Structure formats: C-alpha cells, structure tokens
Amino acid sequence: MAAAGPGVAGAARVSSGRDLSCVPEVAGALGAVARQGFDFLCLPLFHPRHRREFGLEPARDRPGPQTRSDLLLSGRDWNTLIVGKLSPWIRPDSPLEHVRRNSEAAMLQELNFGAYLGLPAFLLPLTQAENPNLARVLCAHLHTGHHSAMFWVRVPLLAPEDARDDLIGNEAGPEAGPEGAAAPEEKTWLWWHNFRTLCDYNKRVGVALEVGADLPSGAAIDRWLGEPVKAAILPTSIFLTNKKGFPVLSRLHQRLVFRLLKLEVQVVVSGAPRHGGKPLGSYLQYLEHLGQHRPPPSAYELFARGYEDYLQSPLQPLMDNLESQTYEVFEKDPIKYSQYQQAIYKCLLDRVPEEEKDTNVQVVMVLGAGRGPLVNATLRAARQASRRVRVYAVEKNPNAVVTLESWQYEEWGAQVTVVPRDMREWRAPEGADLVVSELLGSFADNELSPECLDGAQHCLKADGVSIPQTYTSFLAPISSSKLYNEVRACRERDRDPEAQFEMPYVVRLHNFHQLAPPQPCFTFRHPNPDPAQDNSRYRRLSFRVEVNTVLHGFAGYFETTLYGDITLSIRPETHSPGMFSWFPIFFPIKQPLAVRAGEEVSVAFWRCATPKKVWYEWAVTAPACSALHNPTGRSYTIGL
Numbered sequence: 001m002a003a004a005g006p007g008v009a010g011a012a013r014v015s016s017g018r019d020l021s022c023v024p025e026v027a028g029a030l031g032a033v034a035r036q037g038f039d040f041l042c043l044p045l046f047h048p049r050h051r052r053e054f055g056l057e058p059a060r061d062r063p064g065p066q067t068r069s070d071l072l073l074s075g076r077d078w079n080t081l082i083v084g085k086l087s088p089w090i091r092p093d094s095p096l097e098h099v100r101r102n103s104e105a106a107m108l109q110e111l112n113f114g115a116y117l118g119l120p121a122f123l124l125p126l127t128q129a130e131n132p133n134l135a136r137v138l139c140a141h142l143h144t145g146h147h148s149a150m151f152w153v154r155v156p157l158l159a160p161e162d163a164r165d166d167l168i169g170n171e172a173g174p175e176a177g178p179e180g181a182a183a184p185e186e187k188t189w190l191w192w193h194n195f196r197t198l199c200d201y202n203k204r205v206g207v208a209l210e211v212g213a214d215l216p217s218g219a220a221i222d223r224w225l226g227e228p229v230k231a232a233i234l235p236t237s238i239f240l241t242n243k244k245g246f247p248v249l250s251r252l253h254q255r256l257v258f259r260l261l262k263l264e265v266q267v268v269v270s271g272a273p274r275h276g277g278k279p280l281g282s283y284l285q286y287l288e289h290l291g292q293h294r295p296p297p298s299a300y301e302l303f304a305r306g307y308e309d310y311l312q313s314p315l316q317p318l319m320d321n322l323e324s325q326t327y328e329v330f331e332k333d334p335i336k337y338s339q340y341q342q343a344i345y346k347c348l349l350d351r352v353p354e355e356e357k358d359t360n361v362q363v364v365m366v367l368g369a370g371r372g373p374l375v376n377a378t379l380r381a382a383r384q385a386s387r388r389v390r391v392y393a394v395e396k397n398p399n400a401v402v403t404l405e406s407w408q409y410e411e412w413g414a415q416v417t418v419v420p421r422d423m424r425e426w427r428a429p430e431g432a433d434l435v436v437s438e439l440l441g442s443f444a445d446n447e448l449s450p451e452c453l454d455g456a457q458h459c460l461k462a463d464g465v466s467i468p469q470t471y472t473s474f475l476a477p478i479s480s481s482k483l484y485n486e487v488r489a490c491r492e493r494d495r496d497p498e499a500q501f502e503m504p505y506v507v508r509l510h511n512f513h514q515l516a517p518p519q520p521c522f523t524f525r526h527p528n529p530d531p532a533q534d535n536s537r538y539r540r541l542s543f544r545v546e547v548n549t550v551l552h553g554f555a556g557y558f559e560t561t562l563y564g565d566i567t568l569s570i571r572p573e574t575h576s577p578g579m580f581s582w583f584p585i586f587f588p589i590k591q592p593l594a595v596r597a598g599e600e601v602s603v604a605f606w607r608c609a610t611p612k613k614v615w616y617e618w619a620v621t622a623p624a625c626s627a628l629h630n631p632t633g634r635s636y637t638i639g640l
Contacts, residue, residue, distance in 0.1 A: 014261065014291040015039050016284055017083060019233065019270035022047070026072050030081060036281040037288075042083040042123060042268055045110055051089055053102065070117055083152070084114040084122040092133040100133065107137050115147035121230070123208060125154045126191045135198035142202060152208035152231050155192045157216055157224070158184060185216035186548050186597075189223060193550060193594075196481065201592075203485045206230035208268070209260070213238045215252055219547045225259060226479040226513025226549075232260045236271035236283060245276040247283050249290075257287070258294050263511055303580040308510035309482050311490065313503075314441055314585065317368070318448050319639035321397040327371045330438075335579035336568060337377045340436070343467050343562035344381035347434055350564075351465070352387050361388045365432040367423040367456055368439050369393035371403040375416060378436060394419040394426060394456075424455030431461035435526075437468070442506050442570065442585035444473040444558035445607065448614060448638055450524045450535040457527055466526035471560035473521040474571050475587075477543050477551055477601045480512035484552045487588045495635075501590040502629045503636035504616065508583045509555060515601065516543035518557055518571055522607055535614075537607040542600045542622070551593040551601055551620070556585035587618055589626050599623045613637040 017040040018033040026043065033041050046067045070078065087110065092103045114122045124138065138151060162184035192207060199205045208231040209224060234257075239247035249257065257267075267287055273280050297305070315322065331337075344364075352360045362382075366374045375393050382389040393404050393416055401420040408416050419426055435456065441447035453466060460466070490500040522537045557571040569575055570582045595601055602622035608615050615633030620626040630636055 014287050015266045016287060017042055017231075017266060017268040018280070019085075019268050026068060026082075030073065030077065034081075036279065037284045038269075040081045040083055040266075042085055044085045044087055045113055045117075046087050051087075051106075067113065075118065078117040078119060080120060082117070082119055084110070084117075084119045086110055086122070086124050088125070092137050093128065093131055104133065104137055107134075108141060111138070111141040114149060115141075115145060118147075119149050121150040121152050123152045123154050126188070126195060129187070129191055129194070131191065131195050132198055135195055138205070139199055139202070142199075142204065149204070150230060151205050153192065153195060153205060154208045154210055154233065155188050156210040156212060157188065157221075158212055158214055159187050160212075162187065185220040189220070190548065192227065197592075201481060201485055201488070203228075203489075208233055209265075210235070211238060211253065211256065215256065221256060221259070223479070223513050223547050223549055225263065226481070226511065228481050228485075228511065229260065229263055229265050231266045231268050232257070233268045233270055234283075234287075236269065236274045236280075239275065239283065239286075241275050246278055247275045247286055249286070254290060257290055261291060261294055299578045300575075300580045304508040304583070307508040307583070309480075309486060309507060309512075311483075311486050311505040311507050311586075312583075314443075314446055314506050314638075316447070316638055317397075317439075318452065321399060322370070324371075324399070324403075327400065330581050331371065331373045333579055333581040335576050336438070336581050337373050339562060339566055339568055339576070340374060340438070340467070341377040341381045341384070343564070343566040344378050344434070344436060345385050346566065347465055347467065347563050348381060348385040348387040348389070351433060352385075357387055361390050362433040363392070363430055364389050364434045364436060365392045365394060365428065365456075365459055367394050367435055367437040367452065369395040369400070369404055369418075370397075370438075371400050372407045374436050374438055375404075375407070375412070379412070379415070389415070391416045392419055392428065392432075393417070394421060394423045396420070396422040423452060423459075426456070426459070428459040432459050432464055433461060434465050434467065435460055437466075440468070440471055440558060440560060440582075442558065442582045443504065443556040444471040444560065445522060445524055445535070446504070446585065446616075446638065448640065450528070451609070451614065451640060453526045454528050454533045454535070457533075460527055464527065465563070468526065468560045468562045468568075470523060470525045471558055472523040474518035474557040474559070475521045475541055475554045475603065475605065476518035476557070477515040477545070477603070478509070478512050478553060478555045478586075479515060479549050480509070480552050482511040483507065483509075483586060484588065484592060487553075487586075498590050499635040501588045502634070504556070505586045505588070506583050507586050509586070512555075513549065514555065514572075515545045515547075515549055515551065515595070517573070518555070519543065521556075521605060534609075535607070536609045538605070540602065540604050540621070542602045544598070544600050545595050546597055548597050549595050551589065551595050553586055553588040554603060554618070556587060558582075587616070587629075589618075589620060589629065591626065593620060593624060593626065595623060608633065611640065613639050 016038050018038045019042040023029045023043040030041050090103045090107050091099055092107055094100045196205055206228040209229050210233040242248045269283050364378050369375055375391055378391055395401050404418045408418050439447055439449035439452050487500055519541045521539050559569040559571050561567050600622055604619050604621055606617040615637040617630050619628045
C-alpha cells in the first residue's frame with residue numbers, strides 16, 4: 001500500500017484515496033479503507049468540534065492534548081498513507097478580527113503538526129474569491145523549516161451556488177457564451193489563479209479539483225488541464241446508477257476522468273455510499289475499470305514517456321558534434337526516413353525519364369549524413385525507382401565519419417563517397433542533381449538549416465532540387481504553470497537572474513493549455529531564390545483568446561515539404577502520425593501575463609543573424625507589453 005501513496009501516482013493503475021470528514025479512530029479507519037482498496041486516507045488532523053481558542057479564557061488554557069497522538073500510526077504510515085485536511089471552521093480571511101486572528105493561529109498549528117508528522121500532502125479549501133490571508137499564512141509556513149509536503153488546494157470546478165438543479169441525467173449544461181453566462185465557470189478558476197499568484201507560483205502548491213454533477217464548458221476544462229492538478233475529488237453524489245445497481249459516471253464525466261488520468265492525478269472519493277447498498281469499494285472498482293480502459297497511448301506518447309514537461313536545451317549540431325546515442329534515437333523514427341525515401345523516389349522518377357534510367361546517373365549529395373540513415377534511404381529509393389545514383393555523404397563530425405566509412409567498406413562500396421568536411425567549405429567535384437539534408441530543429445530553422453544549405457548551394461546544379469524544399473515554423477500562445485516553474489528553476493550561478501527566460505527549450509508539452517491555434521511564423525525555401533541570402537526575419541502575430549487565462553509563453557512547431565506532396569509536421573493539427581524525432585520548442589516569458597476572454601495576444605518575433613551566430617528575440621505587445629527577451633542574443637545564441 002505504501003508504494004502507491006499520495007506522492008506516487010502510478011501509470012499502471014489509478015492511485016486512489018478516501019476522503020473522510022471525521023475519523024475517531026485513525027488506525028481502524030486506515031485499515032478499513034485499505035481493505036476497500038484505497039491507497040491513502042484524507043482526514044482532519046484535529047477533531048472538527050475541537051476548536052482552539054488562542055486568546056480567550058478558559059479555552060485558551062484548556063489542559064490535555066490538542067489532538068490524537070502521532071504514536072497511533074507508524075512514521076511510515078503517516079509519511080505515505082495520510083493526507084491532512086484543514087479544519088473547516090478555520091477562516092483566515094474572515095472580516096471579524098477575532099475569528100481571523102484565531103484562524104491564523106489554528107492554521108499554523110495544524111500546518112506545523114502536519115509537518116511534524118511528515119505528511120506527504122495537506123488539503124486546503126478555497127471557498128471564496130478573496131483569500132490573501134490564507135495565502136499569507138501558507139507562505140509563512142512554506143518559508144520556514146525544511147518540510148517537503150505538497151499543498152493541495154481544493155477548488156470546485158463550479159462554485160456550489162452556480163450548480164444547476166434542472167439538469168437531467170447528469171449531463172453538462174450548455175456551453176457558456178462570451179458574456180454574462182461565462183462568469184460562473186470563470187469564478188473558481190479565478191479563485192485559484194489569484195491564490196497561486198499570491199503564493200508566487202510555489203511548486204509545492206497544486207490543485208485538488210473537486211468535480212461536481214454539473215460540468216463547465218470544454219474550453220473551461222481545457223484551461224484547468226494547464227494547471228498543476230495533483231488530485232481529482234469525486235463525490236459519490238455525481239455517480240449514476242447502471243442497470244445492475246452499480247455506480248457509473250456519465251460519458252462527459254468519463255472523458256474528464258480520462259483527461260485527468262493522463263496528467264497522473266490521484267483520485268479521491270468523498271461522501272457516503274449512495275447506490276443501493278453497494279459497498280464503497282464498488283466506486284473504486286469502477287474507477288479502476290476506467291483506468292484500464294482509457295485510450296491506449298500512441299507511438300509518440302510511448303516514446304515520450306518520462307520526458308513530459310522536461311526541459312532540454314536545443315541541439316547545436318553545427319557548433320557541437322553529436323554523440324552516438326543521439327544519432328541512435330533519431331534513427332529509430334519509423335516515419336521520418338520512410339517519408340524521405342518516398343520524397344527521393346518521386347524526385348528521381350520526375351528527373352529521369354524511363355528511357356534514360358540506364359544511362360542517366362543522378363548525383364545525390366547527403367549534407368550532414370550523420371551515421372548514414374539518409375544515405376541508406378537514398379539507395380533504397382534508387383532501387384525502388386530503378387534509377388542510378390552516385391552519392392556523396394558529407395559529414396563534419398569526425399566520429400560519425402568512422403561509422404560512414406564502415407558502411408562504405410562493408411555495404412555501399414564505390415556507389416558512395418564519404419566526404420569528411422563541413423558542407424559550407426567543401427568544393428564538390430561535380431554539381432548535384434539533388435541535395436538531401438535533415439538539418440531541421442523543433443522550430444524548423446533553429447539548427448541553422450538555412451545557413452547550412454545556403455552555404456552549400458554552390459554545389460547544386462542550376463536545375464537541382466533540395467529535399468526539403470520548404471519549411472515553416474509556427475507559434476501558439478500557451479498557459480502552463482508547470483513549465484513556468486521548470487524554467488524558473490533553471491537559474492544558473494553567475495548569470496543574469498532572468499537569463500533562463502531568454503532562451504528556448506525543447507520539451508514534450510504535457511501539462512499545458514494552448515490558448516489559440518498555431519500560426520505560421522518564418523518560411524524558408526531551397527534553393528534560396530534570394531541572391532542576398534539574408535536569413536534574418538521579423539514577424540508579428542496576433543491570437544484571439546476565448547477564455548480568461550494567463551500567458552506563460554509560446555509553443556513552437558514546424559511543417560516541411562520534402563518534395564511535392566510529401567511532408568513532415570509536428571504541428572498538432574497536421575502531426576505526422578507515429579513520428580517522434582522532434583518535440584515542440586517553448587519560448588517562455590519572464591512574467592506571466594493575465595489575458596481576458598476576447599482579448600488578443602500579440603507577439604513580435606525576430607530571427608537575427610550575423611556571420612558568427614543566430615539568435616531569436618521576442619516580446620509580447622498585447623494585451624500588455626512585456627520586456628524584449630534576449631536582445632542582442634545576450635542569453636542565448638546558436639553558433640555558426
């Protein structure tokens with residue numbers, strides 16, 4: 001039981017807890033919920049009727065223990081199986097001063113006792129819009145001592161006063177419109193947003209989302225999925241009864257649970273059994289059934305498992321020599337190289353008519369050949385098309401050249417010439433009919449494909465073809481408390497304290513909310529038709545946002561046309577099925593920016609280039625202006 005406690009949401013099963021309002025005998029209650037199949041227990045640390053008085057006699061000096069002894073459970077059980085709950089009478093934001101003062105003292109006492117017990121998590125309810133004193137008391141506790149508990153802020157999806165009584169069959173109400181009707185589903189998210197802002201986005205403050213019988217609109221649910229949701233509280237009252245008398249959820253609730261389980265939240269069941277004498281374990285059995293029948297992960301999700309929201313610095317293969325394992329990961333992609341092979345196949349058929357297939361030898365230059373996957377794709381395409389090719393494999397990494405020469409010696413023979421040179425400096429002995437490269441990064445041009453291919457354009461014949469032919473980067477505004485905190489934690493010694501917000505990160509986006517569809521940013525074509533070959537760019541984009549939210553940065557994607565109708569894409573709407581070679585890129589902003597429903601988010605984006613380096617600069621210009629990020633490439637550049 002301990003292995004699946006409140007800090008360890010497993011992927012194989014639903015990690016579940018039981019919420020109780022009063023627990024007279026903690027060891028017995030813990031044993032009972034364990035027999036029902038639950039992994040942990042949420043309980044008040046102090047008796048609900050045991051109000052403490054810190055200012056008035058005689059209660060102030062009442063003798064005896066304030067609550068149950070820690071000796072009732074082992075230290076391991078407190079550490080892994082118990083989630084504490086704040087006493088419901090505690091109201092630190094009460095307008096009555098004596099209530100406020102007493103609540104402050106009682107709350108600190110309960111938080112400190114939870115830390116003394118070593119609880120893994122502590123539940124705090126949000127029941128109103130204004131909670132500055134609740135946040136202040138929590139922050140005072142967070143900044144003293146070295147305890148490591150998580151604080152689950154219990155927030156209802158809809159405020160109790162906004163729940164509808166006229167819904168039949170546990171279905172969600174109509175989606176709220178842009179005015180008036182939107183207020184109820186905005187309300188509790190604003191409670192949470194203001195509270196976490198007061199807590200300065202502390203990583204130990206997460207959401208315990210209480211799901212009611214009524215659900216808000218899809219857009220409102222999407223927004224919650226960009227928040228640090230740690231638990232989902234499901235009251236027994238939201239369950240329907242099936243034909244056999246067992247508890248089940250409506251289809252809309254099932255879809256919500258599936259989406260929450262993707263975030264690996266812990267599920268907490270609250271309330272008494274309500275379904276014809278069926279035991280409480282039947283609710284858990286149903287949740288386990290949902291967990292086992294959730295949609296299976298895609299090949300992309302399986303590959304990315306463990307990398308969710310993990311920030312990585314973008315590769316700089318022009319400046320750095322890649323390691324063997326990096327090449328190996330890329331070569332496992334089953335989609336990318338089959339698309340390249342198909343593009344080369346079509347190009348060879350277009351360039352060499354059937355009557356010339358035995359005499360016309362196409363010169364193919366693979367620029368940045370790595371360990372040879374594109375060379376192999378070229379040779380397979382030539383065999384498939386029954387066309388003759390002569391291949392040059394150009395690679396500057398001396399370590400990868402060893403692999404290429406081994407391929408040549410053992411497999412390729414004289415059909416392939418290995419060139420251990422930088423493609424921009426190599427003077428080819430003949431012109432190329434076709435140049436093939438895989439120099440694209442997550443933002444298309446961020447691994448300097450334009451500079452590399454422009455530098456090698458002298459190798460191409462006047463009627464020569466480049467694969468890829470074009471590529472376009474895309475940007476979309478996103479909200480992600482998780483990513484904001486991850487970037488904030490990347491601060492380095494001896495650097496500007498905000499330098500980590502002035503660089504992009506490659507990341508498997510997971511716990512985030514995309515605020516608007518991606519829009520095209522920069523496009524590059526090869527061969528480059530511009531005689532000046534200027535690869536600096538500037539673009540302004542505007543996105544209409546439909547819900548109240550907060551902007552944390554921009555997700556970057558790309559699409560490329562390899563040849564004709566053969567494409568690759570990581571843009572969500574057109575993502576190449578099964579391809580996992582690229583994760584998106586994330587451009588953060590220094591300060592989260594509140595955005596109201598109906599407002600436009602505008603961003604100015606620059607690609608700056610000198611003979612020595614390339615860098616990006618960006619700034620939000622609406623609904624408010626941010627500082628310019630990374631001016632002159634002061635925090636991040638890509639070396640040429």
